Amino acid sequence: MTQFETARLLMRPIQPTDQDALQAIILDRQVVAYLRYRTIKTPAQFKTIFDTHFLADANTVFGIERKSDHQLIGFYEFHSEDTTGLLTYALSPAAWGHGYVAEAGQALMAYGFETLNYQQIEARYASVNPRSGRVMAKMGMHDLGELHAKTLDSGEVVHVMRYVLSKKDWLVAKSA
Template sequence: MEEYSYLLSCHNHLDGKRILLRPVVLSDAEDMFEYASDEETVRFVFEKHQDIAETRKNIAVHFMKEPLGKYGIVLKETEKMIGTIDLRLKEEKNSAEIGYTLNKAYWGNGYITEAGKIILELGFETLGLERIFACHDSENPMSGKVMKRLGMTYEGTLRKNRIHKKRYIDDVHYSILKQDYLS
């Protein structure tokens, strides 16, 4: 993990065409609260934030305490943080999972696909991972479309795989292998 930690530390700012991926900081609280307090945006990922203090605490505990592999998605043009994306390493398997959230005001503009491509490049070309995977709630097919645009292959659906917001979730799994990414 030391090698991964070092490489992630060296690559904590990642540049895209329209976006920048960088660590989330407390000054992002207003931008994050804008979407974290919206039920439609967070329906499939976490409980809606009730106030900005909750968002600030979430940033401190989730993003700042262990920042490696966790990025704010920032529009270059305005410097507004519009979402987050992270790469959760599974060192023992030389793989990682991608997770993301995007402010609904920016849906349909390709920002998550752009961020995902940056993360795939980091994972395969810098970290040397063999496999990167993701899953989505079966009731959120738009997330699956992002995974397909990233070149991921459908692997299967785990029925009633977990409980989220008091309901059973069917998780739809996708992955991409290094050999597929490079071809």
């Protein structure tokens, strides 16, 4: 079982016992407003994606567990696009503002480059959520600006911003 540890966190494959905590995160409209999971609106829809994706992809989907109380507070995942790992993450609102995403992200970057052999890791965020961009910068990623604008089902136009880190830049930073 692949897992990673930091001072405060354990990143590990999602387990069946994580269903309730992860469902609360995915069904929270505030958390997923700009993520691919915003279309998951019912417990039945969540159960399907929990079984077919979160439990099934143990090499690319990781729960973020706080070591102090063993609570699942979020997840990180990679979606592969050729030699690029597209990074997605979400965190329970109660865990926001504690630096957990950047802390976990450092361990996942190493895994993405060393084990999954990505040549580049990319993350995206909605411009209305600049805190996500700051987290990506803390992880050493470089701001490439706007990727595109997207109109959501609600009619809201969202500017999708893009951060990238190449394996070469990661290796240089790692050796410094």
